[in-house]
Amino acid sequence: MKKRFVSSVLALIAVLCLGVTVHAAEKKPIVIGHIHSMSGALSMYGISSEAGGSIAIEEINAAGGILGRPLKMITRDDKANPEVGLREAKDLVISENADFLTGTVSSAVGMAVSSFAKKEKIIFMPSNAQSSRMTEDEFHPYIFRIATNSVVYWGYAPAIALANTKKVKKIISLGWEYETGKTALKQFKEKYLEMVPDAQIIDELWAPLGTTDYTAYINKIKNSGADAFYLAAVYGGGELAFTKQADSFGLYDQMLAIQPCAGDIESWYTVTKGGPFPKAALATTRYPFWAIDNPRSKVFVEKYKNKVGQYPSYGAMNHYNTIYALKAGIEKAGAVDTEKIIKALEGLTLDTLIGKVQIRAYDHQAMMPTWYGTMDYAEGLPFPHVVKVTPIGEEGYHTIEQIKKLRESK
Structure with missing residues (x-):
C-alpha cells in the first residue's frame, strides 16, 4: 500500500512538472522582427548579425526566457533597399505581431524603418546602420542604438x-x-x-x-x-x-x-x-575580440565559430548585445510594455561582451567604444x-x- 501511495505521488508530481513545462513552452513568445541585408553585396553584415542575435536568443531561452516567455526572432531581407525594408518592417508588425524591430546596415533603410517605428510607437534598435541622424537630429523616443554611430x-x-x-x-x-x-x-x-x-x-x-x-x-x-x-x-x-x-x-x-x-x-x-x-x-x-580580455566575449567567439564556421564581426556582437539590452529593459520594466521599457533603458548601464556600457538617456545612444x-x-x-x-x-x-x-x- 505504501509503495502504491509513493508511486501515485511520484506520478502526480511528474504530471504537474510536465504541465508546468508544457505551460511554459506554450507561453506567447516575445517576437523580435529582424530586418537586414541577407542577400547581395552587403549580406556579410546581415548573416553575421542574425547569427549573433540567434546565439543570444538561444542562451536566454535556455535559461527560461524573459519574464517566463521565450524569445523568437523573425528575419526578413531588406535587400539594402529602403522601400523593401519599410515593407518588411510593416509586415513584421502587422502580420507577425513583432514586439520590437532590429537590424539594417544601410542607413537609408535604417532611416525608413526608424520613421515607421516612430509612427507605430514600436522600439527599433539598429544593429549596423551608422547614421548619427537617427539618434541626433532625427531622434524620437522609440530609437535605441546599442552600437557605434557614424x-x-x-x-x-x-x-x-x-x-x-x-x-x-x-x-x-x-x-x-x-x-x-x-x-x-x-x-x-x-x-x-x-x-x-x-x-x-x-x-x-x-x-x-x-x-x-x-x-x-x-x-x-x-x-x-x-x-x-x-x-x-x-x-x-x-x-x-x-x-x-x-x-x-x-x-x-x-x-x-x-x-x-x-x-x-x-x-x-x-x-x-x-x-x-x-x-x-x-x-x-568595433570588435577586436582578439584583444578583449572578457570571459563572455571568449565564449561568444567560440559559439559563433561553431555556428557559422568563421570569426564573429562587430555586427554579430552588436546584435547579441542588442538582444541582451532588450532583456535588461524588459526585466527592469517588469512587462513587455513599450513606454515602460523606454524609461527602463534610458541611462541604463549594460553588461556587454566588451564590458560595461551606458545608454545615454538624451539620445538613446550606447557609448560603445x-x-x-x-x-x-x-x-x-x-x-x-x-x-x-x-x-x-x-x-x-x-x-x-x-x-x-x-x-x-x-
Whole structure:
C-alpha cells in the first residue's frame, strides 16, 4: 500500500512538472522582427548579425526566457533597399505581431524603418546602420542604438587616432557620394582640424555608390601631393575592390591610408599573407575580440565559430548585445510594455561582451567604444587585422550640447 501511495505521488508530481513545462513552452513568445541585408553585396553584415542575435536568443531561452516567455526572432531581407525594408518592417508588425524591430546596415533603410517605428510607437534598435541622424537630429523616443554611430566610427575616432599618431598636414579624401559618405568626411574634418588646425583637406573625390572601378580616383590620389588619403564610408565589396586596385598601384607604399572600415574583419577574414590588404593603414575596429580580455566575449567567439564556421564581426556582437539590452529593459520594466521599457533603458548601464556600457538617456545612444591601430598580421589570427589597439570611448561622440544645436537648427 505504501509503495502504491509513493508511486501515485511520484506520478502526480511528474504530471504537474510536465504541465508546468508544457505551460511554459506554450507561453506567447516575445517576437523580435529582424530586418537586414541577407542577400547581395552587403549580406556579410546581415548573416553575421542574425547569427549573433540567434546565439543570444538561444542562451536566454535556455535559461527560461524573459519574464517566463521565450524569445523568437523573425528575419526578413531588406535587400539594402529602403522601400523593401519599410515593407518588411510593416509586415513584421502587422502580420507577425513583432514586439520590437532590429537590424539594417544601410542607413537609408535604417532611416525608413526608424520613421515607421516612430509612427507605430514600436522600439527599433539598429544593429549596423551608422547614421548619427537617427539618434541626433532625427531622434524620437522609440530609437535605441546599442552600437557605434557614424560620428565615432567614421569621423571622430579616425581623426583622434590620426592626431594622436601622425599629425599629417595634407589629406585627400575619397568617398561614396551618399549621405553617410558626406557626413563621415564632415565629421572627420570637424574633429581633425580642431586638433591639428594647420592641416587641410586638399581635395574631395566622390564616387557613385557601389563603384567597382577606382582606377581614375587612385591616379588622382597618387598625383595629389597629399601625405595621406581618407576613405569616407566605402565598405563591403566596394572597399575590397578599392583595396585590391590601390595595392596593385602601390598606393599603400606611397602614402598613409586612413581607412576606418578596414579594421572590421568582414572584408579580410578570407585574406591570407601575400594577398592585397590595406597595408599599414590607420584603421578603426568595433570588435577586436582578439584583444578583449572578457570571459563572455571568449565564449561568444567560440559559439559563433561553431555556428557559422568563421570569426564573429562587430555586427554579430552588436546584435547579441542588442538582444541582451532588450532583456535588461524588459526585466527592469517588469512587462513587455513599450513606454515602460523606454524609461527602463534610458541611462541604463549594460553588461556587454566588451564590458560595461551606458545608454545615454538624451539620445538613446550606447557609448560603445571604438578601437584604432594599424593593419597588419600578428600571431593568433590568419588574416590581416588591427594590431596594438587603443580604445576611444565617449570622447569620440558628439556631446549633448552639440546634439542640442543640431536639433535646434532643424
